[in-house]
Every structure is written in structure tokens, then in C-alpha cells.
Amino acid sequence: MNERSFILGFIMHNKHDLILRAAEKxxxxxxxxxxxxxxxxxxxxxxxxxIYRYFKDKNELILELRRDVLSQVANSIFADHDQGSLEQRFKRIWMKMHDYGKQRSPTNLSYEQYAHLPESNTEEIRTIEMQLFEPLQRLFQEGVEQGVFQPLHPRALxxxxxxxxxxxxxxxxxxxxxxxAKDITxxxxxxxxxILIPTPPTN
Amino acid sequence: MNERSFILGFIMHNKHDLILRAAEKxxxxxxxxxxxxxxxxxxxxxxxxxIYRYFKDKNELILELRRDVLSQVANSIFADHDQGSLEQRFKRIWMKMHDYGKQRSPTNLSYEQYAHLPESNTEEIRTIEMQLFEPLQRLFQEGVEQGVFQPLHPRALxxxxxxxxxxxxxxxxxxxxxxxAKDITxxxxxxxxxILIPTPPTN
Amino acid sequence: MNERSFILGFIMHNKHDLILRAAEKxxxxxxxxxxxxxxxxxxxxxxxxxIYRYFKDKNELILELRRDVLSQVANSIFADHDQGSLEQRFKRIWMKMHDYGKQRSPTNLSYEQYAHLPESNTEEIRTIEMQLFEPLQRLFQEGVEQGVFQPLHPRALxxxxxxxxxxxxxxxxxxxxxxxAKDITxxxxxxxxxILIPTPPTN
Amino acid sequence: MNERSFILGFIMHNKHDLILRAAEKxxxxxxxxxxxxxxxxxxxxxxxxxIYRYFKDKNELILELRRDVLSQVANSIFADHDQGSLEQRFKRIWMKMHDYGKQRSPTNLSYEQYAHLPESNTEEIRTIEMQLFEPLQRLFQEGVEQGVFQPLHPRALxxxxxxxxxxxxxxxxxxxxxxxAKDITxxxxxxxxxILIPTPPTN
DNA sequence: GATGAATGAGTGTTCATTCAT
DNA sequence: CATGAATGAACACTCATTCAT
Known part of the structure; x- marks a missing residue:
């Protein structure tokens, strides 16, 4: 996160973030x-x-917003990600992703814009993406190592x-x-x- | 003159399509x-x-390309879509989609751009999308009706x-x-x- | 006039004039x-x-139309201009001008466009204007020479x-x-x- | 900064007017x-x-210039318009109009352009024209009411x-x-x- | 002669960026 | 630090004119 100052621990009021939020909207x-x-x-x-005191140019504003949005999304989704069994962790993340993706919040809507961009700014953004989604990566790897998940690349899973x-x-x-709600569940x-390896029926 | 000429009976070289292909690229x-x-x-x-002899303005060029790309994709994916069992049809479409999506062809890359646009041109484009992906829709409906697929909305499936x-x-x-290749299979x-309803083991 | 061919002695059907009439409209x-x-x-x-077979460029089309319109106007106004007394001639022309100017005909409306143009194409057009309005010029000169009109330049009159x-x-x-109608009269x-020199009351 | 500055207390040099004067020229x-x-x-x-900081688009620039030119002309012509007898007022306006119209000033030359336009922007412009030429309108009405002028519509007079x-x-x-000069007088x-009603000779 | 597709310079307009205040 | 007026390159689009057919 890149907040600088909080008012009541909640809303960021420095110009940098003010601008970022405006762009997001x-x-x-x-x-x-x-x-x-x-x-x-x-x-x-x-x-x-x-704006140019805080961002070199439009590209950098967009790039920085992209980073910011990405980390916001990751924060929302991966809170408490390490609690519980594989299944609990998976389902918690799945539902959070789903709930998040259903929102019409500026953050989510601008995230979707970014997510499907051609191939811009690849290197740095890719690294950030990797880091942020690392918990998920880990989840899949654990599953594979435990012989619970299908033997596929985590990204494929x-x-x-x-x-x-x-x-x-x-x-x-x-x-x-x-x-x-039932359909979602x-x-x-x-x-x-x-993605589970089917277990032979025990009889 | 702008009669249509073919190269190897395949690519059209009239200006209209020339422009469309350029935009796609x-x-x-x-x-x-x-x-x-x-x-x-x-x-x-x-x-x-x-360009303006063939397209009213930039918007129309983009819209027409969108239509064009959409139908190219649909044509590639849904060839022979009605042959065989549900499973054969599903897997054939899945693999074709996959193969198509893997390409770096201008058509595929610009399709991806369009597919995740905010909400533009909704009405007409949505109708076209519906028509083109109707075979898939039908596949899922059949499966649900036959009690083979999970009881969910076709779009969810x-x-x-x-x-x-x-x-x-x-x-x-x-x-x-x-x-x-094996992983893909x-x-x-x-x-x-x-998406199949699990059948109880018979023994 | 610059008609070239007549059908039934009335409507011009060569392309040159067809184009001129279209432009006028x-x-x-x-x-x-x-x-x-x-x-x-x-x-x-x-x-x-x-169009370029008949007119060198747009300028020439406009110029030629200007000439054409000018002569149409003059023809309409100065028919029978030499019949009768000074007063009859003056009033006949005045009324014809007035009637002509009231029309919404393409010719009149485009004449008005031309009449108040900045200073374009001065030399040739000015000459044509002079020739065409020569009857009027003559009328005023006669009046001045006869000591009937105020001693002013014909153009001022x-x-x-x-x-x-x-x-x-x-x-x-x-x-x-x-x-x-009465007001016009x-x-x-x-x-x-x-513009008459007042004659002293005779008594 | 764009505060208004004056040269000899006369010509404004803020950008808005600078642009207007350029267009006029x-x-x-x-x-x-x-x-x-x-x-x-x-x-x-x-x-x-x-230019676009001061005028929404070309149309508005032209419209605003038209207003501006119109009021400049009216100001020049109708200064002191209410002083003196009908005849003095009439002749003062007539001479000012004449003097103004003789100028090759940008304002006058562009006024002439506007004055004979087809029928554009009718409503607003017509209203402005009416207001500005109201002194003249009043002059003619007074004359008619006093039985001094011919019984015609002020506009005809x-x-x-x-x-x-x-x-x-x-x-x-x-x-x-x-x-x-003598001819003008x-x-x-x-x-x-x-436009006077002739008075019968008193003898 | 006639066509109309093609051209490309020119139009009005926008917008990222700079910089004097 | 902050402003917002000013810039000018770039944009979408138009249109007089040409020329292969």
C-alpha cells in the first residue's frame, strides 16, 4: 500500500493518493x-x-495506479489466507475473489480494465502480479505436493x-x-x- | 478498381478488408x-x-472490425460443432478455443482487446455475441436437460x-x-x- | 446568356449549364x-x-456562375428598358428590381450572396456589372443632362x-x-x- | 496573467480581444x-x-465577433443620437453611417460581411440588431407619429x-x-x- | 467523354505537458 | 509548493482535384 497520511486511520488525504483515486474513478x-x-x-x-509534481507523466500515473489497484485487490482477497485446510483456504479465496469481482467499485472496475491490457509494461507489472498472487501460488503448490491436486502447473490450476x-x-x-447464492456455492x-485427484471409492 | 481478388483463393484484397486487417493488426x-x-x-x-470511403468514421471502423473479428473467431471455433456426443462436442470446442487463444494472430489478439472492453456498444454487439456463441449455449442446455450437467445457468457452465x-x-x-500437450488434454x-453430475459408483 | 442547346426552346440540357444550375441551387x-x-x-x-471537363476549378465555376447570375438578373430587369418617358423607365426598372429581389428563386438568392462579397475577382466582374447595368447608367445620365435629376454621379443617384x-x-x-402593394408604389x-430637382411652384 | 491592460487607455490587450481583433482582420x-x-x-x-480557452469553437468565435462588431458599429453611429431636432438627428446618423461605411477598417469590412449573410443565427442576432438600431427605429416612429414622415413602416423608411x-x-x-463632400451633403x-410629407406651398 | 476511387493537404479540435507567476 | 494559461503536436475528418479505367 502506498498511503502516506491517515485521517482517523481511514481516508488518505495527501495529494498523491487523491490523484490516484481520481484517476481510478x-x-x-x-x-x-x-x-x-x-x-x-x-x-x-x-x-x-x-499532477506533475507527483507523477512524471501520464504513463507513470497509469502505471502507479495499476500497481496500487493490484495491491488493493490482493489485500482484499488474501486476508487471512493461511488459516485452515487447503479446501477452506481455496474456497475462502474463491468466494472473496467472486465477491470482489461482483462489485462496481472504482477499484474493481479499473482493475478489470488493466487485467486485459495487451502486454504493456510487462516486466515490472508481472513481478508485482507474481508477488501478490504468491499465496495462491503456494496454495496450489502445496496441493500438488501433497498429491491432492491434479499434477499441473500452479498457473494452470x-x-x-x-x-x-x-x-x-x-x-x-x-x-x-x-x-x-446457492449457485455460487x-x-x-x-x-x-x-482440480482434485479423484480418490478411488472406498468400499 | 476494387473487385475482390484472391491470393491462393484465400485472402481478400479489396480496400475495405485491407483496412480492416490493418486496424486489426x-x-x-x-x-x-x-x-x-x-x-x-x-x-x-x-x-x-x-478509409472514409469505406467507413463512416472511426467508431464505425472499430465496430465493424469487432463484428468481423467476432465472426472469424466463431467460425474457427464452431466448425463441425454438431458432430458427435456431448463430450466429443464439448472437447472439440474446448480444444479449438484453446488452440485459437494461444495464437499470436492479429485476429486473436484484437479479439482479446474487444472481449474485455468496459460496456461499449452493448446492444448490437451483445446480440451478435449471443448468435455466434449459440452452439455453445445449446450444448450446455442439452446437457442440463439430459441431467448430465450440473443444474446451472448455461452461462455459468x-x-x-x-x-x-x-x-x-x-x-x-x-x-x-x-x-x-498432455497437460492441455x-x-x-x-x-x-x-460440470458433470457425479454418477454414483456402480458395483 | 450562355445556354448551348434548347429542348422545346426552353430548358437547357447541356452539362455545363446543368452544373451551373446545380451550383446556383x-x-x-x-x-x-x-x-x-x-x-x-x-x-x-x-x-x-x-465538373472539371467544364470548369477549370472551383474558383472558375463560382466565377462563371457569378457572371451567369448577373446576366440573368440584368435580363429580367432591363427588358423593354428603353420604352417611354424617364419616369416610366425609372419606375419600371424600380418595380422589376423590387419584384425580382422579393423572390426566393435560386438565382436571386445566389445573386444576393455574390453582391456583397468582399472584393473578389474585381476587375472582370466589375466590367460585367458595368455593362449589364449600363441601361440604368444611361437613364441617370440622361436625367442629369436634361437637368431633371440632381447633379450627382449616376452611381450616387x-x-x-x-x-x-x-x-x-x-x-x-x-x-x-x-x-x-400600395406602400411599394x-x-x-x-x-x-x-432625385428630381424640385421645380418652383408655378403660380 | 490575463488581466486587461490598456495602451493609451484605449486598446485592450487581453487574449480574448486579441483573438477577436485577429479574426476581424x-x-x-x-x-x-x-x-x-x-x-x-x-x-x-x-x-x-x-483560442479554445476563450471560445468554445469556431462557431462561437464567429458569433461573438458578430455581436462585438455589431455593437462597435452601433456605438460609433448612435453617439449623441438624442440631441436636437428630427432633422438634426437624422442627418447626424446618416453622416456617421456614411463616414463609418467609407472606412476600410477591419471592423467595418467585417461588418459588411456579416450584414449580408444568408440567414444564419437568426434569433439572437436579430434581437441584438433590433436593440442596437432601436434609436433609429424610434426616430422614424416619432417622425411618422408627428405626421412629418411618409406613412410607411419604419423599416421601409x-x-x-x-x-x-x-x-x-x-x-x-x-x-x-x-x-x-458637397455631393455627400x-x-x-x-x-x-x-421621406418627408411635402408641405403645400404657402402663398 | 464520363466516371468515381483515390489522394493528401488542410480543417477544427483535443490534450499532455510546461512554466511564469 | 501550487496554479492554470499557454503551447503545439497529434488527432479525426473533409474536400478539391486527379487519373486509370
């Missing part, structure tokens, strides 16, 4: 291509020139069992599926069982 | 936000003004069992996973079995 | 600045390139006594004055008497 | 159709983008007696008539007497 509403420095300045309540969480959340957010369970 | 490389009409003109080897296909393809394309099978 | 409706070669082509029912005719017509056409008479 | 020289934003920028000595003032000015400016007197 605008991207959430109109997409990255609809981001102008003037808008950010207006939304943040500062002069256009002020992620694709198979976690991407559906976000995908369904997106579909619900966009109104393509009606939300139904079922889906979560399906995803969990999907 | 640029979007694939630099994203939609990096698309300027001048670039398209240069890439297509025509004058800037020429899609999210759970098909999105992983694309997600893995993306991960491979980006070098996050090393490609391994396994993943495909996992996805297939994931 | 467009200028009447949208002003000179709203004249595009493509529009002229469409309106005339010919291809854009065809024109300004004083004839411009009001057009000005009123314009005001009526634009709805600023309601048309009233009165105005015409006022203009006539205005 | 260009229109005076080449007509409204020859007005490009780039030219205005060059003439005003500012960057093209700067304007056409008959005032338009010649501008028409002669234009003719002189264009070199069609040689300037001669005569013309002014002719126009004045033209």
Missing part, C-alpha cells in the same frame, strides 16, 4: 482511453500542473479453478446471469473438486 | 487506445481519406468449463506456463468432468 | 461557403470528375434611388416588413421624386 | 469563408489551442433613406464614385427630404 467510469489529465485534475480538485470465479462475477455484474465447490 | 499490437486513423492508413497502404480454456491459452501465450478433461 | 440554400464539388455533382447528376428597391425587397423577403414614387 | 480581408483557426492564431500571435448612406459609402470605398439632404 475516471477509468472505472470511462475506460483507460477516456482518461485525460484535466479530468483527473478536476476530479481530484487540484490544478493540472500539480489457477486458470481452471479460479478464473471461473472472476468470470462468473463479471457475468453477474453485467447482468448476464442472475445472482443466486455450487460453482465454488465444482471448481474445488475439479 | 494495430489493435493487436498496441491496443484500441493506440489506434489512429493515420496509422491504419499507413499500415493499409492507402491515404487517410480513403460456460464460465466454469470454457473460460479456463481461454485463460490457459492466454497464460501459455504470455509465457506464464510452458506448453505441454488433462485440463480439457478436468473441465469436462467438472 | 446549393448556394441559394446554404451560402457560398457551403458549396462542395461533390454536392454540385450530386445535384447535377454527374460524377465529380465531370443609383445608390439613393435604386438601392432602396432591393433593400425593401430584402426586408420583405426576410419577413421584416409585411408586403403591401408609394416607396417607388418617393424614390423617383427624391 | 482576417474576415475583413478574405471573407468569412476564408477564416481558419490557424490563421487567427497566427494573426493573434497565439497558439491554435489557446430606413430602406429608403438610410440604406443609400451605406450604399454610397460602399461605392466610394470601392472606387466607383469619387468622394466629394446633397445626398444626405435628398434622403432626408425624400
Amino acid at each position: 475516471i477509468i472505472a467510469a470511462g475506460g483507460i482511453q477516456g482518461l485525460s489529465m484535466q479530468q483527473v485534475a478536476n476530479e481530484a480538485g487540484v490544478a493540472a500542473g500539480t 489457477y486458470s481452471i479453478s479460479m478464473e471461473p470465479s472472476m468470470a462468473m462475477a463479471r457475468a453477474i455484474r453485467r447482468g448476464l446471469i442472475e445472482y443466486n 455450487l460453482a465454488c465447490d465444482i471448481c474445488w473438486r475439479a | 494495430i489493435i493487436a499490437a498496441g491496443g484500441i487506445q493506440g489506434l489512429s486513423m493515420q496509422q491504419v492508413a499507413n499500415e493499409a497502404g492507402v491515404a487517410a481519406g480513403t 460456460y464460465s466454469i468449463s470454457m473460460e479456463p480454456s481461454m485463460a490457459m491459452a492466454r497464460a501459455i501465450r504470455r509465457g506464464l506456463i510452458e506448453y505441454n 488433462l485440463a480439457c478433461d478436468i473441465c469436462w468432468r467438472a | 446549393i448556394i441559394a440554400a446554404g451560402g457560398i461557403q457551403g458549396l462542395s464539388m461533390q454536392q454540385v455533382a450530386n445535384e447535377a447528376g454527374v460524377a465529380a470528375g465531370t 443609383y445608390s439613393i434611388s435604386m438601392e432602396p428597391s432591393m433593400a425593401m425587397a430584402r426586408a420583405i423577403r426576410r419577413g421584416l416588413i409585411e408586403y403591401n 408609394l416607396a417607388c414614387d418617393i424614390c423617383w421624386r427624391a | 482576417i474576415i475583413a480581408a478574405g471573407g468569412i469563408q476564408g477564416l481558419s483557426m490557424q490563421q487567427v492564431a497566427n494573426e493573434a500571435g497565439v497558439a491554435a489551442g489557446t 430606413y430602406s429608403i433613406s438610410m440604406e443609400p448612406s451605406m450604399a454610397m459609402a460602399r461605392a466610394i470605398r470601392r472606387g466607383l464614385i469619387e468622394y466629394n 446633397l445626398a444626405c439632404d435628398i434622403c432626408w427630404r425624400a
